[in-house]
Amino acid sequence: xxxxxxxxxxxxxxxxxxxxxxxxxxxxxxxxxxxxxxxxxxxxxxxxxxxxxxxxxxxxxxxxxxxxxxxxxxxxxxxxxxxxxxxxxxxxxxxxxxxxxxxxxxxxxxxxxxxxxxxxxxxxxxxxxxxxxxxxxxxxxxxxxxxxxxxxxxxxxxxxxxxxxxxxxxxxxxxxxxxxxxxxxxxxxxxxxxxxxxxxxxxxxxxxxxxxxxxxxxxxxxxxxxxxxxxxxxxxxxxxxxxxxxxxxxxxxxxxxxxxxxxxxxxxxxxxxxxxxxxxxxxxxxxxxxxxxxxxxxxxxxxxxxxxxxxxxxxxxxxxxxxxxxxxxxxxxxxxxxxxxxxxxxxxxxxxxxxxxxxxxxxxxxxxxxxxxxxxxxxxxxxxxxxxxxxxxxxxxxxxxxxxxxxxxxxxxxxxxxxxxxxxxxxxxxxxxxxxxxxxxxxxxxxxxxxxxxxxxxxxxxxxxxxxxxxxxxxxxxxxxxxxxxxxxxxxxxxxxxxxxxxxxxxxxxxxxxxxxxxxxxxxxxxxxxxxxxxxxxxxxxxxxxxxxxxxxxxxxxxxx
Numbered sequence: 001x002x003x004x005x006x007x008x009x010x011x012x013x014x015x016x017x018x019x020x021x022x023x024x025x026x027x028x029x030x031x032x033x034x035x036x037x038x039x040x041x042x043x044x045x046x047x048x049x050x051x052x053x054x055x056x057x058x059x060x061x062x063x064x065x066x067x068x069x070x071x072x073x074x075x076x077x078x079x080x081x082x083x084x085x086x087x088x089x090x091x092x093x094x095x096x097x098x099x100x101x102x103x104x105x106x107x108x109x110x111x112x113x114x115x116x117x118x119x120x121x122x123x124x125x126x127x128x129x130x131x132x133x134x135x136x137x138x139x140x141x142x143x144x145x146x147x148x149x150x151x152x153x154x155x156x157x158x159x160x161x162x163x164x165x166x167x168x169x170x171x172x173x174x175x176x177x178x179x180x181x182x183x184x185x186x187x188x189x190x191x192x193x194x195x196x197x198x199x200x201x202x203x204x205x206x207x208x209x210x211x212x213x214x215x216x217x218x219x220x221x222x223x224x225x226x227x228x229x230x231x232x233x234x235x236x237x238x239x240x241x242x243x244x245x246x247x248x249x250x251x252x253x254x255x256x257x258x259x260x261x262x263x264x265x266x267x268x269x270x271x272x273x274x275x276x277x278x279x280x281x282x283x284x285x286x287x288x289x290x291x292x293x294x295x296x297x298x299x300x301x302x303x304x305x306x307x308x309x310x311x312x313x314x315x316x317x318x319x320x321x322x323x324x325x326x327x328x329x330x331x332x333x334x335x336x337x338x339x340x341x342x343x344x345x346x347x348x349x350x351x352x353x354x355x356x357x358x359x360x361x362x363x364x365x366x367x368x369x370x371x372x373x374x375x376x377x378x379x380x381x382x383x384x385x386x387x388x389x390x391x392x393x394x395x396x397x398x399x400x401x402x403x404x405x406x407x408x409x410x411x412x413x414x415x416x417x418x419x420x421x422x423x424x425x426x427x428x429x430x431x432x433x434x435x436x437x438x439x440x441x442x443x444x445x446x447x448x449x450x451x452x453x454x455x456x457x458x459x460x461x462x463x464x465x466x467x468x469x470x471x472x473x474x475x476x477x478x479x480x481x482x483x484x485x486x487x488x489x490x491x492x493x494x495x496x497x498x499x500x501x502x503x504x505x506x507x508x509x510x511x512x513x514x515x516x517x518x519x520x521x522x523x524x525x526x527x528x529x530x531x532x533x534x535x536x537x538x539x540x541x542x543x544x545x546x547x548x549x550x551x552x553x554x555x556x557x558x559x560x561x
Contacts, residue, residue: 017144021048024091028082028111029061030097033125033217034281035066036187037096040128042073043193049092051074051082053107069081085111096128099216124220126213129188131223133209140202147202151380152253153224156212156232159370160184162362163232164212166246166395168376171208173391174383183214208381219256228284228380229255230263232375234270234425235456261380263373266298284380286372288365289350295379300351300363309357311372313385357435362397363404363414364431368505371395398433400535402428402519405542406408408549410512413503413542415533416519422452425521426460432515433464440514442467442506444499446475447522447534454481457521461485462507467509469502473526498527499534503541 001449024047027038034050041048052059056078059067067078079088085107089095123131133149134261140147152171154164161184161498168180173250181191188211204307231252248337253274262278265271265388266287284296291298292312300312302473354375371392378388397403401419407413414432419425423444432441443465445457454477461468462485470478475495483490492509496502499518506516518538528534 003490007275019270020027021449023093025049025094025096025098026051026088026092027054027098028065028107029101030063031098031100032185032187032190034096035063035096036189037125037128037488038070038075039073040132040189040193042070042075042145047076048074049077049079050086052077053082054080056080082107083112087116089118089120090557092310094123096125097220098121098234099124099214099219102537103219109310122220122496123222124185124217126211126217126224129192130225132189132192132223134223136202136205136488143202147205149206150208150227151211151224152208152242152377152381153211153213153229153257153260154232154377155215155218155252155255156230157421158233158333158419158427159232159366159373160212160214161398161418162367162401163230163370163373163377164210164397165379166362166371168210169395170374170388170417171378171381171383172209173394174387175247176207176381176383177205178208178210180210180212180405183217183516184212210377215252216325220252225257226255226260227281228261228263228377230377231255231271232265232370232373233268233423233427234274235421235426247325263376265369265373267369269424275464281414284376286369286376288369292349294387297359297376299368299372300353302353309368310335310353311355311357311368312351312353313374315352315385335362352385353519354385355392359393361395362395363402363435364428365434366401366427366431367397368431373503381427400531402431405539407540408507408545409505411510412515414515414517414519415535415538416515416517417524417531417538419519419521420531421445421450422454422456422521425519426456428517428519429457429460432517433460436515438513439464440464441465441511442469442514442516444469444471444502444516444518444538445478445520445522446472447471447524448472448523448526449474449477452521454521458482458485465491466514467494467506469494469496469505469525471496471502472520472522474522478521499537500541500544503538503545507545 004191006091016150022045024039026049028051030050038048038050058262082088103109103112112122136147147371154160164180164184168178170176179191180194181188195205201500205496234252245306260277260281262281262283264275264285266285285291285293286297288299292313294316295305296314300310300313360368360371400415402414402416403416404415419428426474441464445459445468457478461482468482468491470476470481479493479512482491482493486493494505496505501560510516524534525533
């Protein structure tokens with residue numbers, strides 16, 4: 001399909017640029033999103049300028065390749081070591097801002113002030129994407145056809161990537177043409193360009209877009225209107241970018257759009273607080289308890305069948321389904337009503353058992369909740385439950401997210417290096433601890449704490465952790481919040497110099513049936529290049545153990561080895 005026919009700058013969502021031909025666009029930052037925005041705008045005939053605060057030679061090889069590619073496509077200018085923003089923003093109609101630039105810090109603070117003064121539109125990459133989809137919709141209508149895909153949008157402090165990938169997989173296994181993009185990579189505009197290049201008609205385009213969205217991406221997104229949206233959870237993270245928890249939550253809340261189905265986590269009080277005043281959206285909830293409203297999801301323990309935890313669905317009864325169809329035909333949006341702080345359930349509500357939680361290939365109660373969120377999103381896209389379960393059973397998880405590396409002498413080594421904040425580590429501990437029902441975890445934690453409050457770690461550590469082994473700059477601060485458990489002799493706390501030493505120490509103390517978990521609750525940059533590098537060091541240390549103990553009959557590699 002010809003991308004130049006889209007005219008996204010003149011879409012029905014905004015006529016700000018109608019009649020002026022090619023708008024002048026300044027893209028700030030040449031990361032993955034910046035490159036995608038610049039490349040897309042060039043393909044649409046815009047006059048594109050690019051600026052970065054770094055010198056050209058300071059860009060990494062990938063960024064230099066991107067810059068060369070953009071120049072070959074007709075980039076008007078590239079300003080390195082940019083600082084004179086007043087001049088750079090002269091004659092600019094649209095600013096495309098990279099998600100790495102905090103509006104509270106320079107240079108973005110100055111850039112945004114000038115844009116506000118001059119009424120320059122500020123768009124994220126996702127805003128460009130939303131307008132491109134709208135332009136595609138208009139183009140289809142003009143051609144006498146229709147293109148209105150389902151958009152399933154996923155955000156949250158933790159679990160975004162797992163839930164996004166799982167949602168895409170179950171929808172795909174159910175027979176839909178699915179595109180997965182956003183924070184998970186590739187960039188949404190890059191994926192859109194790729195599918196347009198391959199498509200011969202609108203019938204060849206994705207029926208469902210699954211978007212993983214960060215709070216950074218959402219901050220400057222204005223017109224995205226998903227079919228269904230979820231904020232999986234909220235905890236302290238990226239406060240250096242947003243300033244405070246209220247601003248962080250407000251950015252996440254942009255994901256809801258004007259009429260999306262809200263997939264709501266019943267278990268998260270902060271998420272519920274963000275959406276406490278929502279009255280004009282249909283809501284499908286999920287949580288760790290049994291659901292008590294139609295078409296929602298939860299977990300129920302079969303006390304008569306060996307204590308198995310089942311993922312369950314509150315199957316709509318015929319009367320409820322008929323009412324929903326009638327309301328839809330009359331243009332109403334069905335809304336649950338609260339009664340005594342609980343959601344009213346149908347008198348004929350039936351819970352349908354879907355799959356035992358232990359049958360999932362992803363570990364922990366938190367991942368069972370991610371699976372429920374994925375099911376709820378797919379349901380909102382109109383897919384039947386039966387079609388979704390096959391893909392659910394197949395999903396094996398994403399790298400460095402509660403992923404088994406190896407089992408050595410009946411001790412399981414788990415890589416959760418992506419656990420870069422307190423909420424992620426709490427989720428991993430609660431998930432693994434609830435699954436085993438034992439205090440059998442040796443936790444390796446620490447690194448760059450990003451100014452977080454580590455206090456929420458104390459309760460799950462006391463419940464499920466035998467030993468805490470800390471590394472990095474802020475490791476001792478984690479030990480401090482657990483000082484009560486240490487003083488009472490119910491927690492062993494050890495500080496070591498590096499990750500290899502942490503693995504060795506944990507292995508020396510662990511017993512058969514224990515779990516050694518790397519879930520740092522911190523960023524990696526004080527000791528490693530990134531969380532992937534940290535994971536590589538962890539896996540290497542575990543492999544070294546296997547070489548040392550190669551006489552053991554009970555050792556095997558996990559999925560991430």
